[in-house]
Amino acid sequence: DFFEPSFYWILRQSGLIDENVASPFGTAHRGFNFGDGAAFLVLESEAEARKRGATRCYGEIAGGAVNCYPGDGVPSIAGIVKTVEDTLQSAGLSRGDIDFISPHGFGIADMDYAESVALKRSFGPLIHEIPMAVFSPFTGYSFAASGYLDLIAVLDGMQNSGIAAGFRPDSLDEVSGFNLYRDTINPNSVRNVLKIKMAYSGSVGGLVV
Numbered sequence: 001d002f003f004e005p006s007f008y009w010i011l012r013q014s015g016l017i018d019e020n021v022a023s024p025f026g027t028a029h030r031g032f033n034f035g036d037g038a039a040f041l042v043l044e045s046e047a048e049a050r051k052r053g054a055t056r057c058y059g060e061i062a063g064g065a066v067n068c069y070p071g072d073g074v075p076s077i078a079g080i081v082k083t084v085e086d087t088l089q090s091a092g093l094s095r096g097d098i099d100f101i102s103p104h105g106f107g108i109a110d111m112d113y114a115e116s117v118a119l120k121r122s123f124g125p126l127i128h129e130i131p132m133a134v135f136s137p138f139t140g141y142s143f144a145a146s147g148y149l150d151l152i153a154v155l156d157g158m159q160n161s162g163i164a165a166g167f168r169p170d171s172l173d174e175v176s177g178f179n180l181y182r183d184t185i186n187p188n189s190v191r192n193v194l195k196i197k198m199a200y201s202g203s204v205g206g207l208v209v
Helices: 005-013 046-051 077-091 109-128 143-159
Strands: 063-068 100-102 193-198 203-208
Touching (some): 077 193, 077 203, 100 143, 109 193, 143 193, 143 203
Antiparallel strands (some): 193 203
């Protein structure tokens, strides 16, 4: 996404931008950091990949879902829960099959709260066992591209020495208490990854790779 300076000014005046390092799911919800990035994900059917002689698959899209529950500019908790349910159903998986979660982790208090409550409702006690990682405080938040950048960080790590450590605030919000990793995650322990993406319009997307 490209933004005019005036849009940046509006976000800053609205108190949505953190001039320091953002703190998703932390007690210091001050906003997000702007970020720029570029990456490519090449999607190909299995039949076409085999036809051209490909011998290595970096990842497979197992399922996905998109919902929109607009309300006061923040995705509703029910909307996030519904999206998680629809995504798992699309992938033919249960919540116990998810080995890793890449949450939206915006750093804005109301959105972090909605996502925290929704993930707890979706996964129950399992949410404290499933490893999670937020990368946006390191890369900055690149809006429409942010979900792809997170997936590439995870998929690249699964092909190499491990998924890079995500950001973990010094003090987690009491609503969250997630298993946010600071250490590299062994790629052999991860098979199914759930990515959550949200927008202020109230839309929520889920993807399992």
